[in-house]
Amino acid sequence: MAANIGILKRPVSTEGVWGWITTVDHKRIGILYGVSAFIFFLIGGIEALLMRVQLAQPESTFVDAGTFNALFTMHGTTMVFMVVMPAGAAFFNFLVPLMIGARDVAFPRLNALSYWLFIFGAILMNFSFFKAAFPDVGWFGYAPLTTSEYTLSSSTDYWVLGLQIMGIGTTAAGFNFVITILNMRAPGMTLMRMPLFPWMTLIVSFLIIFAFPPLTIALTLLLFDRFFGTNFFDTAGAGADPLLWQHLFWIFGHPEVYILILPAMGIVSDVLPTFSRKPLFGYTTVVFAGAVIAFLGFGVWAHHMFTTGLGAWATAAFAGATMAIGVPTGVKVFNWLATLWGGSIQFKTPLLFALGFISMFMLGGLSGVMHAAVPVDTQQQDTYFIVAHFHYVLFGGSIFGLTAGIYYWFPKMTGRMLSERIGKWHFWLMFIGFNATFMPMHILGVLGMPRRVYTYSIDQNWAGLNLFVSIGAFIIAISIALLIVNIVRSVRKGEVAGMNPWAGATLEWAIPSPPPHYNFAMIPTVRSQHPLWDEEANAVEPPPLPEHGEPHMPDPSYWPIVVAFGITMVAGGLLIWQATTWVGLFVIAVSGFIGIRGIYGWVFEPVAEESAERVHAHH
Amino acid sequence: MQYLSGIDDHRTSTGLDNRKMLMWAFLGSDVMFFGTLIGTHLIYRNRNLSGPQEEILSIPITTISTFVLLMSSLAMVLALAGIQRGNMGQFRFWTAIVCIFGSIFIGFQMFEFTEFAAHYGLTPRTNLFGSTFLVMTGFHGTHVAVGILWLWSILFASYKGKIHQGNSLQVEIAGLYWHFVDIVWIVIFGVVYLIGAYGAEGRALEDAHHAARAVGIG
Numbered sequence: 001m002a003a004n005i006g007i008l009k010r011p012v013s014t015e016g017v018w019g020w021i022t023t024v025d026h027k028r029i030g031i032l033y034g035v036s037a038f039i040f041f042l043i044g045g046i047e048a049l050l051m052r053v054q055l056a057q058p059e060s061t062f063v064d065a066g067t068f069n070a071l072f073t074m075h076g077t078t079m080v081f082m083v084v085m086p087a088g089a090a091f092f093n094f095l096v097p098l099m100i101g102a103r104d105v106a107f108p109r110l111n112a113l114s115y116w117l118f119i120f121g122a123i124l125m126n127f128s129f130f131k132a133a134f135p136d137v138g139w140f141g142y143a144p145l146t147t148s149e150y151t152l153s154s155s156t157d158y159w160v161l162g163l164q165i166m167g168i169g170t171t172a173a174g175f176n177f178v179i180t181i182l183n184m185r186a187p188g189m190t191l192m193r194m195p196l197f198p199w200m201t202l203i204v205s206f207l208i209i210f211a212f213p214p215l216t217i218a219l220t221l222l223l224f225d226r227f228f229g230t231n232f233f234d235t236a237g238a239g240a241d242p243l244l245w246q247h248l249f250w251i252f253g254h255p256e257v258y259i260l261i262l263p264a265m266g267i268v269s270d271v272l273p274t275f276s277r278k279p280l281f282g283y284t285t286v287v288f289a290g291a292v293i294a295f296l297g298f299g300v301w302a303h304h305m306f307t308t309g310l311g312a313w314a315t316a317a318f319a320g321a322t323m324a325i326g327v328p329t330g331v332k333v334f335n336w337l338a339t340l341w342g343g344s345i346q347f348k349t350p351l352l353f354a355l356g357f358i359s360m361f362m363l364g365g366l367s368g369v370m371h372a373a374v375p376v377d378t379q380q381q382d383t384y385f386i387v388a389h390f391h392y393v394l395f396g397g398s399i400f401g402l403t404a405g406i407y408y409w410f411p412k413m414t415g416r417m418l419s420e421r422i423g424k425w426h427f428w429l430m431f432i433g434f435n436a437t438f439m440p441m442h443i444l445g446v447l448g449m450p451r452r453v454y455t456y457s458i459d460q461n462w463a464g465l466n467l468f469v470s471i472g473a474f475i476i477a478i479s480i481a482l483l484i485v486n487i488v489r490s491v492r493k494g495e496v497a498g499m500n501p502w503a504g505a506t507l508e509w510a511i512p513s514p515p516p517h518y519n520f521a522m523i524p525t526v527r528s529q530h531p532l533w534d535e536e537a538n539a540v541e542p543p544p545l546p547e548h549g550e551p552h553m554p555d556p557s558y559w560p561i562v563v564a565f566g567i568t569m570v571a572g573g574l575l576i577w578q579a580t581t582w583v584g585l586f587v588i589a590v591s592g593f594i595g596i597r598g599i600y601g602w603v604f605e606p607v608a609e610e611s612a613e614r615v616h617a618h619h
Numbered sequence: 620m621q622y623l624s625g626i627d628d629h630r631t632s633t634g635l636d637n638r639k640m641l642m643w644a645f646l647g648s649d650v651m652f653f654g655t656l657i658g659t660h661l662i663y664r665n666r667n668l669s670g671p672q673e674e675i676l677s678i679p680i681t682t683i684s685t686f687v688l689l690m691s692s693l694a695m696v697l698a699l700a701g702i703q704r705g706n707m708g709q710f711r712f713w714t715a716i717v718c719i720f721g722s723i724f725i726g727f728q729m730f731e732f733t734e735f736a737a738h739y740g741l742t743p744r745t746n747l748f749g750s751t752f753l754v755m756t757g758f759h760g761t762h763v764a765v766g767i768l769w770l771w772s773i774l775f776a777s778y779k780g781k782i783h784q785g786n787s788l789q790v791e792i793a794g795l796y797w798h799f800v801d802i803v804w805i806v807i808f809g810v811v812y813l814i815g816a817y818g819a820e821g822r823a824l825e826d827a828h829h830a831a832r833a834v835g836i837g
Binding site for chain 2: 171178182183184189218221228231232237241510523527535546547
């Protein structure tokens with residue numbers, strides 16, 4: 001068939017740069033996600049440091065107000081969509097198939113497409129820096145303020161289109177992991193024997209496929225308003241509802257918070273048992289608490305809008321739902337503590353980060369419950385108290401949890417251990433730096449310092465705390481530098497890890513590190529929640545190769561990157577269309593053709609180049 | 620660890636084919652897309668500052684196009700039944716019917732859009748109704764068009780021997796999509812056309828009652 005399609009033969013080589021560009025191997029895609037997320041983490045971090053330099057002193061002129069707007073917009077957008085989500089995706093990709101005993105995800109090429117859409121969308125959005133300026137409308141992009149009536153700059157168009165493309169990729173990944181986890185489990189791996197990380201991945205994937213559509217539609221409506229003059233957000237001219245965007249955005253935006261935190265919860269739930277040498281306490285409750293959080297997560301969005309005047313009944317209902325969501329979260333915290341209780345605890349770096357996660361996330365959760373009370377929220381709305389709260393959740397929670405995952409699974413991914421000594425320095429510096437940065441923000445918030453202001457005057461008495469915060473931010477930066485040193489050092493000369501360096505209980509530790517491209521030479525049969533603890537005798541040897549040799553895996557493919565390119569350039573064509581109509585239309589037509597042609601090529605591509613020849617031989 | 624030989628690589632945990640499950644998951648997600656668009660339309664009902672609104676919707680004409688679309692679902696069922704029994708003639712005939720009926724539906728929609736533009740000056744820029752109604756039904760029309768393209772491709776591939784009784788699952792999955800798009804239209808027809816037009820009439824009646832009372836004859 002490849003011959004019939006002509007242009008592109010299915011590639012067979014997995015070597016070199018082309019091997020990475022055409023890869024459909026979930027482990028390689030996971031590494032691509034991880035490296036990309038880390039690069040954006042550095043970019044988003046630099047944006048944060050620039051803001052902290054500006055705010056370190058009153059009436060500073062380091063950056064101007066416009067630049068500051070761009071900095072907090074790109075810091076938020078980058079950290080949410082280009083760091084924490086793809087970092088989660090890196091772990092989903094690398095680990096979920098290993099942990100459920102599968103050879104790959106359900107749709108390997110769709111998986112590659114998700115990655116390319118993510119990276120192209122991220123590049124498109126950041127490209128606005130060269131064409132106009134960085135987007136400066138906040139990571140939430142509130143319409144009607146983002147309509148062309150109030151925001152002329154095309155940087156907002158880059159923001160909308162970049163986010164849209166990343167969203168398509170994310171949604172595709174959501175489908176992929178729902179199917180993978182429901183349908184690709186090894187024999188005997190029932191849902192209630194799955195480790196917590198794949199469980200949380202399943203829940204996050206469901207959140208993604210139901211929460212991203214409202215965002216996609218909201219962005220489409222805004223796009224139509226900006227490009228084609230529709231009236232969805234035209235409050236003055238057409239009588240549109242000024243709150244429509246806020247509703248649509250937060251119907252997505254609050255589940256998004258759980259999309260960001262549940263992967264970290266899954267990681268911690270798998271790290272704690274390994275280093276306490278006992279099973280997760282109340283496995284079933286932790287699973288169901290995750291599901292309840294996700295379910296309630298769709299019913300609390302208006303707590304982002306308490307000060308918009310929704311009316312007493314609506315406000316009360318959302319306040320109640322928001323307090324209710326604290327219950328399953330609290331259940332999880334107690335389960336984690338009970339897992340540690342009475343265990344023979346080994347204070348390795350992954351456990352330190354997991355403990356950092358529990359303590360810091362709990363503080364963020366508690367200040368969250370404070371805002372569930374409407375009068376308190378009204379007082380704290382748009383102050384630094386809120387900034388402190390969500391950084392305790394997203395940094396103290398997500399980033400600490402994900403870092404625990406890096407230290408825990410780095411040996412599986414690379415075959416080498418990270419240094420414990422540097423790791424502990426990293427942990428303590430990050431822990432101290434994190435609290436030095438974000439704890440004083442609570443106080444600044446209560447003192448009345450508003451979010452998103454680019455400077456403040458000396459007589460407001462915020463200078464001392466702000467300088468303290470800025471110093472804390474640079475301590476975090478040093479800790480991240482230590483992580484880089486640790487990784488670079490370990491990749492070259494780290495201690496060889498072996499199959500199961502932490503004596504973990506789950507399937508990923510039953511195969512060599514790094515795993516062969518087919519993962520499991522033979523598919524394991526699972527008989528308990530802790531296969532490697534319960535069947536210790538057989539866990540030291542990797543699975544034997546079957547008689548007919550290595551398992552066949554799908555060949556690499558060009559089509560995912562071709563389709564992703566087509567989709568991205570349609571968006572690029574729209575941007576050009578605004579400047580020069582016919583050039584834009586031409587680009588849209590050509591890239592639309594490339595995209596559709598890519599889909600047909602994809603559909604008719606054989607699983608492996610050689611199998612096509614085999615079919616031809618039969619004819 | 621226990622490694623048993625002879626485990627089928629193409630086995631799935633639930634017994635459902637991955638691709639079929641993918642379509643179900645996609646349709647679940649698509650409900651949210653349409654839900655958001657229909658929700659936006661309903662929120663903006665009767666908020667127009669000027670211009671035409673739902674009273675211009677024609678129930679008789681849309682009833683005909685809705686009927687044609689529903690019949691295309693029947694044809695889809697017969698096409699799938701054909702290929703599952705290995706009756707390629709039946710499969711091809713009814714697949715072509717699905718495409719033709721789908722195209723007739725699109726034709727009605729194009730007629731509706733151009734009529735609204737010609738007679739009432741309604742475009743997506745006119746007012747809130749123009750924006751929400753045209754984008755929502757346009758999004759649905761795009762779904763129908765994608766379905767037609769997909770089914771034509773399947774029909775074409777069947778002549779090249781790439782679609783046959785052995786992979787009738789491909790037809791089944793396209794069929795799931797087609798039926799879903801139909802069901803969404805039933806929701807739009809009910810919620811947007813029937814309730815909308817009834818609401819418009821109801822309001823007119825109410826206005827008449829109020830006017831009658833005001834002049835003392837109600």
